[in-house]
Amino acid sequence: MKITDNVYVVPNVVANPYIIVDPDGLTVIDAGLPRSEKKILGYIAGLGQSAQDVKRIILTHSDLDHVGGLAALVKATGARTYASRVEAEAIAAGKPSRQIIPSGFSLRRMLFTLLSPFFKAEPFQVDENLSDGQVLPVAGGLRVVETPGHTPGHISLYLPSLGVLFCGDSMVSEQGLKASRPTLSWDLTKVNESVKKQSMLGARIVCSGHGSVVIEAEGKFPNV
Numbered sequence: 001m002k003i004t005d006n007v008y009v010v011p012n013v014v015a016n017p018y019i020i021v022d023p024d025g026l027t028v029i030d031a032g033l034p035r036s037e038k039k040i041l042g043y044i045a046g047l048g049q050s051a052q053d054v055k056r057i058i059l060t061h062s063d064l065d066h067v068g069g070l071a072a073l074v075k076a077t078g079a080r081t082y083a084s085r086v087e088a089e090a091i092a093a094g095k096p097s098r099q100i101i102p103s104g105f106s107l108r109r110m111l112f113t114l115l116s117p118f119f120k121a122e123p124f125q126v127d128e129n130l131s132d133g134q135v136l137p138v139a140g141g142l143r144v145v146e147t148p149g150h151t152p153g154h155i156s157l158y159l160p161s162l163g164v165l166f167c168g169d170s171m172v173s174e175q176g177l178k179a180s181r182p183t184l185s186w187d188l189t190k191v192n193e194s195v196k197k198q199s200m201l202g203a204r205i206v207c208s209g210h211g212s213v214v215i216e217a218e219g220k221f222p223n224v
């Protein structure tokens with residue numbers, strides 16, 4: 001689905017992968033659950049582009065639903081890969097950058113503990129580490145915004161030229177824009193700080209890892 005000029009979201013993938021098209025190649029933000037690569041590459045073909053046109057894959061964080069398709073996608077495209085240092089270390093280890101154990105209801109907790117070993121991504125060595133303020137040569141400048149909280153090394157990406165913010169899981173779009181849920185977050189104080197930081201960027205469109213794209217985003221950021 002087209003979001004705005006040269007920015008697309010691949011439908012029917014958990015979590016949302018985004019594509020930015022430049023004359024010199026494509027940038028993919030997040031890689032979905034394992035086996036999402038087929039849908040992502042199929043969508044890219046539908047744009048009239050080929051796998052080899054993908055130049056960069058940027059990971060907002062190391063959760064399985066964002067890095068599951070990474071290894072296969074890199075194999076198919078030869079793209080260069082990017083993540084924060086903390087998340088890159090977790091991706092290299094093939095595990096999330098923070099342990100989440102659901103509190104409360106004990107059956108859910110038991111299921112989570114039992115199933116956790118099956119929800120692991122293939123270990124993958126990311127090429128380049130990103131840090132706050134860094135600008136990548138994508139669509140006139142794609143700025144890295146460190147947004148810890150959901151995970152320790154979570155990053156968002158902001159495209160000032162189009163006013164588009166890719167916020168990963170720092171915020172979810174569920175009947176409005178919401179801060180990362182407490183049960184899934186590493187540090188709630190940092191979650192709120194990161195929401196505040198992003199609300200001041202002046203973004204007009206917010207693209208979250210989960211849920212629909214938020215347009216006319218001014219004033220729609222969560223109150224934290």
Ligand SMILES: [Zn+2]
Nearest residue numbers: 015065169209
């Ligand atoms: Zn996610």
